[in-house]
Amino acid sequence: xxxxxxxxxxxxxxxxxxxxxxxxxxxxxxxLGLIIGLPAAVLRVYxxxxxxxxxxxxIELFRGTPILVQLFVIYFGLPDLGITMSRMGAAVLAMxxxxxxxxxxxxxxAIQAVGGGQMMAARAIGMSRYTAxxxxxxxxxxxxxxPAWSNEPISLLKAxxxxxxxxxxxxxxxxxxxxxxTYDPIGTYLAVAVVYLVLVYVLNIFLELAEKNLQIPGFKLxxxxx
Amino acid sequence: MELTQxxxxxxxxxxxxxxxxxxxxxxxxxxFILGLVLAVIRVFGGKISSSIVSIYSAGMRGVPVIVLLxxxxxxxxxxxxxxxxxxxxxxxxxxxxAYQMEILRGAVLSVGSGQMMAARAIGMTKIQAxxxxxxxxxxxxxxPPWSNEASIVxxxxxxxxxxxxxxxLRRSQFMSASTYRPFIAFAIAAAIYFVLxxxxxxxxxxxxxxxxxxxLQQ
Amino acid sequence: xxxxxxEIENLSKTYGSSVVLKDISLKVNEGDxxxxxxxxxxxxxxxxxxxxxxxxxxxxxxxxxxxxxxxxGVSEDNVRQHIxxxxxxxxxxxxxxxxxxxxxxxxxxxxxxxxxxxxxxxQELERVGLKDKANHYPGQLSGGQKQRVAIxxxxxxxxxxxxxxxxTSALDPELIGEVLEVMKRLANDGMTMLVVTHxxxxxxxxxxxxxxxxxxxxxxxxxxNEMFYHPKHERTREFLWKITExxxxxxxxxxxxx
Numbered sequence: 001x002x003x004x005x006x007x008x009x010x011x012x013x014x015x016x017x018x019x020x021x022x023x024x025x026x027x028x029x030x031x032l033g034l035i036i037g038l039p040a041a042v043l044r045v046y047x048x049x050x051x052x053x054x055x056x057x058x059i060e061l062f063r064g065t066p067i068l069v070q071l072f073v074i075y076f077g078l079p080d081l082g083i084t085m086s087r088m089g090a091a092v093l094a095m096x097x098x099x100x101x102x103x104x105x106x107x108x109x110a111i112q113a114v115g116g117g118q119m120m121a122a123r124a125i126g127m128s129r130y131t132a133x134x135x136x137x138x139x140x141x142x143x144x145x146x147p148a149w150s151n152e153p154i155s156l157l158k159a160x161x162x163x164x165x166x167x168x169x170x171x172x173x174x175x176x177x178x179x180x181x182t183y184d185p186i187g188t189y190l191a192v193a194v195v196y197l198v199l200v201y202v203l204n205i206f207l208e209l210a211e212k213n214l215q216i217p218g219f220k221l222x223x224x225x226x
Numbered sequence: 227m228e229l230t231q232x233x234x235x236x237x238x239x240x241x242x243x244x245x246x247x248x249x250x251x252x253x254x255x256x257x258f259i260l261g262l263v264l265a266v267i268r269v270f271g272g273k274i275s276s277s278i279v280s281i282y283s284a285g286m287r288g289v290p291v292i293v294l295l296x297x298x299x300x301x302x303x304x305x306x307x308x309x310x311x312x313x314x315x316x317x318x319x320x321x322x323x324a325y326q327m328e329i330l331r332g333a334v335l336s337v338g339s340g341q342m343m344a345a346r347a348i349g350m351t352k353i354q355a356x357x358x359x360x361x362x363x364x365x366x367x368x369x370p371p372w373s374n375e376a377s378i379v380x381x382x383x384x385x386x387x388x389x390x391x392x393x394x395l396r397r398s399q400f401m402s403a404s405t406y407r408p409f410i411a412f413a414i415a416a417a418i419y420f421v422l423x424x425x426x427x428x429x430x431x432x433x434x435x436x437x438x439x440x441x442l443q444q
Numbered sequence: 445x446x447x448x449x450x451e452i453e454n455l456s457k458t459y460g461s462s463v464v465l466k467d468i469s470l471k472v473n474e475g476d477x478x479x480x481x482x483x484x485x486x487x488x489x490x491x492x493x494x495x496x497x498x499x500x501x502x503x504x505x506x507x508x509x510x511x512x513x514x515x516x517g518v519s520e521d522n523v524r525q526h527i528x529x530x531x532x533x534x535x536x537x538x539x540x541x542x543x544x545x546x547x548x549x550x551x552x553x554x555x556x557x558x559x560x561x562x563x564x565x566x567q568e569l570e571r572v573g574l575k576d577k578a579n580h581y582p583g584q585l586s587g588g589q590k591q592r593v594a595i596x597x598x599x600x601x602x603x604x605x606x607x608x609x610x611x612t613s614a615l616d617p618e619l620i621g622e623v624l625e626v627m628k629r630l631a632n633d634g635m636t637m638l639v640v641t642h643x644x645x646x647x648x649x650x651x652x653x654x655x656x657x658x659x660x661x662x663x664x665x666x667x668x669n670e671m672f673y674h675p676k677h678e679r680t681r682e683f684l685w686k687i688t689e690x691x692x693x694x695x696x697x698x699x700x701x702x
Contacts, residue, residue, distance in 0.1 A: 061416075061420065064377075064419070064420045064423045064424065065381070065416045065419045065420050065423070066381035066382070066383075066384035066385075066395075066419055067381075068384045068385060068387065068395065069384055069395055069412060069415050069416050069419055070416070072395065072398075072399070072408075072412045072415075073409065073412040073413060073415075073416055076402060076408040076409075076412060077408045077409035077410075077411075077412045077413065078409070079408075080407060080408045080409035080410075081409055157290075158288075158289070158290040158291070159290070160290075161290035161291075161292050161293055162290075162292055162385070165387075165388060172290075172292070172293065175293075185296065185300040186297060186300045186301055186304070189293055189296045189297045189300065190297055192293055193289045193293045193294065193297060196288070196289050196290055196293060197285065197288045197289055200288040200289075201288065340531070340533060340535045341535060341537065341538070343498060343531070343535065344529075344531060344535035344536070344537065344594075345537070346498060346521070346524060347496060347498065347524060347527075347528075347529040347531075347598075348524065348525070348528075348529075348548075348549035348553060348597065348598065348601055349521050349522065349523075349524040349525035349549065349553040349554075349601065350521065350549070350552060350553055351521045354552055354553070358548060358552055359537050359539075362539045363537075363538055363539045366539065439538060439539050439581060439583065440581045440583060440584055441581045441582065441583020441584040441585075442538050442539075442581070442582075442583040
C-alpha cells in the first residue's frame with residue numbers, strides 16, 4: 001500500500017498535461033453541447049410537427065448510441081466523406097454532439113416544467129411566440145434546470161476518457177504510456193482513477209457553489225446518466 | 227460499394243451482436259444482484275456498513291467506466307485465467323452495481339417508512355418485511371430508472387472493445403480496415419446499437435406495464 | 445373479576461430534548477374500550493407506538509396479559525402478533541389485494557396454511573363489510589374502505605388488544621361514519637380496544653373510560669358521563685366540549701353502507 005502511494009506520487013507530474021487536455025475536452029464538449037442542446041430543446045418543444053421531428057431524431061440518435069461509436073464515426077468516418085479534422089477536434093465534436101442531446105433533454109424538462117400557463121399568459125398580453133420564449137419561458141427554464149444540468153459537466157468529464165482510443169493525449173493516454181514503461185497496469189490505472197476522482201470532486205464543489213448562488217428554490221428535475 | 231459487398235459487411239458486423247448482448251446479459255444481472263444486496267445494506271444496515279457502502283458507491287460513480295473497467299479487468303484476469311469477454315463483462319457488472327444500488331436505494335426509500343411500520347405491527351421481522359412488503363413494491367418503482375441503467379450498460383458494453391473483445395465495434399473496425407470505407411462500417415455499428423437500445427427500451431416498457439399495481443400512482 | 449389485558453406502569457419517552465411522555469400509567473381490562481383524547485402533539489400516538497414496541501420506551505414497564513413485554517430478551521416481533529394496530533394513514537400493503545393484505549400476516553407470521561388464512565380473511569372482511577372487495581387493490585379503494593381493510597388485517601391476527609391511532613383523522617367526512625360503525629360493533633362484540641381519536645360522539649357512546657392527556661401526562665380519566673358532565677378539571681371540560689363542537693357525531697352516517 002505504501003509502495004503504491006510512493007508510486008502514485010512519482011507519476012503524478014506526468015498526469016498534469018493529460019489532466020489539462022481532459023479538462024479542455026470536457027469544457028469544449030460542454031460548451032458545444034450547450035450551443036446545440038438549447039436550440040434543440042426549444043425546437044423540440046415549440047417546433048411544430050416537422051421541425052420538432054428533426055430535434056427528436058438528433059436527440060434519440062445521440063442518446064441511443066454509445067459515445068465511443070459516435071467518436072469513431074466522426075474521427076474515422078468523416079474523412080471518408082471528405083471532412084478531415086484533428087484528433088482533438090473530432091473528440092470535442094463528438095463530446096459536443098453527445099452532450100448536446102442530453103442537455104437538450106434537461107432543457108426540455110425545464111421548459112415543460114415552466115408550463116404552458118406561462119406561455120398562455122405571455123400570448124395573452126400580445127407577445128409573439130418568439131418573444132415569449134425569449135423573455136418569459138427561457139429565463140425561468142434556465143434557472144429551474146440548474147440542479148439537474150449540473151450533473152452534465154461531471155458526466156462529460158467521465159465520458160471524455162474514451163478519447164484515448166483515438167490517441168488524444170488526455171489522462172488515459174498518459175496512463176497507458178506509463179503502463180508501457182512500468183508494467184504495472186493495476187497500480188497505474190488505480191492512480192489515474194484517483195486523479196479522475198479528485199477532478200470530479202473539485203468540479204462538484206464548484207457546481208454546488210454555483211448552484212447555491214444561481215437557483216430559484218422550487219421544482220427539482222431528475223438527473224440523467226449517459 | 228455494391229450491394230452484395232455491403233450485405234456481407236453488415237452480416238459480419240451483425241455477428242458481433244451476440245457478443246454485445248452476451249456482455250450485457252452478464253453485466254446487468256450481476257450488477258442487479260450486487261446492487262440489491264448493497265442497497266439493502268445501505269438502507270437497512272447499521273451506521274458503519276451503510277457508510278462503507280455509501281463511500282464505495284461514491285468512489286465507483288466518480289471514476290469513468292473505462293478506467294474502472296481496466297482496473298477490474300487486470301485484477302480479475304491477473305487472478306484467474308478467464309477470457310477478456312468474461313473478465314470484461316464481470317467488471318462492467320461490478321461497475322453497474324454501484325449505479326443500480328443508488329437506483330434501488332431510491333426506490334426502497336420511496337416505498338415509505340409507513341409500509342415497514344405496518345409490517346412490523348402485524349409481527350413480521352425486519353427481514354420478512356423487507357422481503358414480502360418493501361422489495362416487491364420497490365422493484366416495481368425502480369423499473370423506469372432501471373431501464374435507463376439497462377440502456378447505459380448496453381451502450382457501455384462497447385467499451386470492452388478496448389479489451390479486444392470481438393463485439394460490434396471491434397468487428398466494424400475490422401470491416402473499416404478491410405474495405406477502406408470507415409464511415410459505412412461505423413455507421414452500421416451505430417445503427418445496430420440504436421436498434422438494440424430501442425428494442426431493449428420497448429421490452430422494459432412492456433414489463434413495466436405488466437407488473438404495474440392497479441390503482442397505484444407511480 | 446375482569447382480566448387485565450394491558451398494564452402500563454410509569455411510561456416515559458423523550459425525543460432529543462423534549463419529554464413527550466412524562467409518567468403514564470394505565471390499565472385496560474378485557475372487553476374495555478378506552479378512548480384517549482387530548483391536544484395534538486401531546487404524545488398520544490407515541491403512547492400507542494410504545495405499547496406495540498414500535499417505539500422504544502425510555503422508562504417504565506408495559507405488561508401484556510401480566511407478562512412484561514418491555515423486559516430485556518423479549519422478542520418484539522412475537523409480542524406484536526398479539527397486539528393489533530390501526531394507523532391513521534391506513535398503511536395497507538399497496539402491492540397486495542385486500543384479501544392478500546389480510547392473509548399475509550397469517551401465513552408469514554402465524555404460519556397458517558393459505559387455505560386457513562383465506563377462510564379467516566374472508567370472515568374478517570365480511571365483519572368489516574368488504575367481502576365483495578376482496579380482490580381489489582388498495583389503490584382501487586376509498587379511504588374508508590382502506591381503513592376497514594386495515595382493521596380486518598389487524599383482526600385476522602386474533603390480537604388480545606386493538607390499538608387505534610386516530611383511525612378517522614385522514615378520512616373525508618362522509619367516510620368517517622363507516623369506520624366508526626365497524627369500531628362500534630367491535631366494541632360491542634367484546635374486543636379490548638385502546639383508541640386515540642377526536643371523535644367525541646364515538647367516545648361518549650362507546651367508551652368505557654375516557655382518558656384526557658396533555659403535556660405528556662394523564663390529566664384526568666373517568667367514565668364518559670363523569671368526563672363530559674362532571675369533570676374535575678376546568679381544562680378537561682373546556683377541551684371536551686370544544687372538540688365536540690368541531691367534530692360532532694359521525695357514526696349515524698355510516699350505517700347504510702354496511
